[in-house]
Amino acid sequence: MAVDAARIEGNTVLLGGARVRFIRTLRLPETGTHPLPPGLGEFPVRRVEDHPDTVPPEWRAKGGVMLPVYLREAMWLSFAGTDEPSALQVGVGKVCAVSGERWTGALSRRPQNYLTLPRQPWLDGINSGRGTVRQFVAVPLGMGATVEGQVTGEETVGGVQLQAFGLGEAAHQVWRAERERARLLRPRVETARYGAPPGAFPEPGAAGGGAPPPAPGGSPGARTTRGAAAPRARSAVMGLGAGGSMRQQVFEDDRPLSDWAAEPSARTFVHLVTAPEWRRITGEAAPPSPVDRAAYTAAGLPWFDHYDESATDLAPPRALGDVRPVGDWIGDDHTPWQAPGASQVRPLGDPRPGRPVRDGDW
Numbered sequence: 001m002a003v004d005a006a007r008i009e010g011n012t013v014l015l016g017g018a019r020v021r022f023i024r025t026l027r028l029p030e031t032g033t034h035p036l037p038p039g040l041g042e043f044p045v046r047r048v049e050d051h052p053d054t055v056p057p058e059w060r061a062k063g064g065v066m067l068p069v070y071l072r073e074a075m076w077l078s079f080a081g082t083d084e085p086s087a088l089q090v091g092v093g094k095v096c097a098v099s100g101e102r103w104t105g106a107l108s109r110r111p112q113n114y115l116t117l118p119r120q121p122w123l124d125g126i127n128s129g130r131g132t133v134r135q136f137v138a139v140p141l142g143m144g145a146t147v148e149g150q151v152t153g154e155e156t157v158g159g160v161q162l163q164a165f166g167l168g169e170a171a172h173q174v175w176r177a178e179r180e181r182a183r184l185l186r187p188r189v190e191t192a193r194y195g196a197p198p199g200a201f202p203e204p205g206a207a208g209g210g211a212p213p214p215a216p217g218g219s220p221g222a223r224t225t226r227g228a229a230a231p232r233a234r235s236a237v238m239g240l241g242a243g244g245s246m247r248q249q250v251f252e253d254d255r256p257l258s259d260w261a262a263e264p265s266a267r268t269f270v271h272l273v274t275a276p277e278w279r280r281i282t283g284e285a286a287p288p289s290p291v292d293r294a295a296y297t298a299a300g301l302p303w304f305d306h307y308d309e310s311a312t313d314l315a316p317p318r319a320l321g322d323v324r325p326v327g328d329w330i331g332d333d334h335t336p337w338q339a340p341g342a343s344q345v346r347p348l349g350d351p352r353p354g355r356p357v358r359d360g361d362w
Helices: 057-062 147-152 169-183 275-282 293-298
Strands: 004-009 012-015 018-025 039-042 065-069 074-078 086-092 115-117 125-129 132-140 160-165 237-247 266-274 303-305 345-347 355-357
Touching: 004 266, 012 160, 012 266, 018 086, 057 266, 065 275, 125 237, 147 237, 266 275
Parallel strands: 065 266, 303 345
Antiparallel strands: 004 012, 004 355, 012 018, 018 039, 018 074, 074 132, 086 115, 086 160, 125 132, 132 237, 160 266, 237 266
16 A cells, blocks of 8 residues: 555654544543543654564564553543644544444545544544543453454454545645635634643652552552452553543534545554553653542543534444443443532633654554
8 A cells, every 4th residue: 555654743643634642531430421531641652663673573564653551541532733634544453433344444424434634623432422432441452342352253453543534636725725715814723632730640659649550450440340350461462442431523524525535645553552561662661540530520620521513423333332341341440430510621612744654564
């Protein structure tokens, strides 16, 4: 496949005009529907090719980038900074997070298998309900808890797959003309979704800290049923399962499919690695686990709500609506839940070259 290289700038993955960051966040309870949880900093992102002697051979074949996660850690994808229109495909174990279909290299509208950027400011999970998504939560392969395992019956891929398409030549010329006309009318405002200011919490494990570092193979609040020991990951490879539900639209594309280029502008495979393996591969310590949600809410810090009444929300596909939460495998989440007060939920408005990342066969 002749696709331009993805690039990284700091912890941002650039795919043509699309900019993607992986954001650490609070894990939601698996019952009820909640506001958008805050961002608690970026996951560090590194190129696989920079660590050829320590990554597994199959990672070298796939190329791409990698980032560290704890068992049952939650994340969301931020597209802040994306300027040019992009159609972004997001796969979780090569299952489309939007349509629930198996991964394909082509854009589709029936069902829609991509996000439209920059209108879609972020994606917190799989499209599994009317106006809601189920949170991305990291789990090991081999348990059956991943979205991949439940939709396909197999767990062989893991990670996250990203592929972006830009506008075709004619549509791009129209967009550039419209942008120039609008440029002097109103400044562009970048939507942010970061909750706690720096220093709002002590380091985890320090006096007054919200959550201690997770024990090996676990994270705060990750209890198992009947007091059994937490299951061990079978390898360093992690995938994404479904966590709690939150209010978030996945927008229907209002462009004709013919506006988009026939070939992708860039793609990359994002490997998810356990914290111990991250240290072994890179020599770096993984970030500490995020502060626990009860301490965050008790401190009066914000949660968020975002709704665009001018956009149409995509209907949830049955395959993703039927995905069961990771708690069915790892056990109920017994961490006390303190719902944010109405005053803590804030409404949000509209929303140099990096180093190339080698692509591979996936």
